[in-house]
Amino acid sequence: MKLCMPSPLAFTFSLVFLYLFIMIDLHTHTVFSDGELIPFELVRRAEAIGYTAIAITDHMDASNLDLIIPRIVKAIEKLKPHVSIEVLAGAEITHAPTELIADLVKEARQLGAKIVVVHGETIAEPVRKGTNRAAIEAGADILSHPGLISIEDMLRAKEKHVHLEITARRGHAFTNGYIAKEAIRFGVPLCLNTDAHSPSDLITREYARKILLGAGIEESRLDSVFENSTSLVDKVLRRSNA
């Protein structure tokens, strides 16, 4: 039997394609919290603009973790064989007292959340002081919109390999420049997410690049931010297959 190997040119082209166009978004909302879309439509719209992976991370606290996560998991199981995009169940632990964050992160994982985000100390909302630190200590995957996060917390995030978010969301994005500058200075992993609540919040890879450039990240470093999201998805998938 003759094996049909791709030509070196085709192989290089596919690598370049992956490198330039992968769009991963690990922080989005549906009607299960304050988003506008049901999960199937959110995923379809993301797939249609070229996403390769998405996490559904609705706002949660002790009242609704066990209501929402099993439903998201069920929807993803049904959808998975029919879409070309990786879809991950998740949670965004939101406005929880700092003492409860570790248990909520743990409970979210036990219920099936593959990506656990904690709603960080954005300057746009009265998030409790200490939330950033509690999220990092709890081992969240992503600390979203961490606002004017302290250098001490940044260093702890680096140690615990918690990703700090550069966000496309208005208001929360005011501190992107500070987060990018200090995270790069100290080698803390960054990832770019939309925090989408509406169809129009989903973005292309090209627009994501512009947001990163606008945060003051040099062109030569942009790919490493996208690669962090790819590695996080790989890690999560390995964890779930283990």
Ligand SMILES: [Zn+2]
């Ligand atoms: Zn949030």
Ligand SMILES: [Zn+2]
């Ligand atoms: Zn959010």
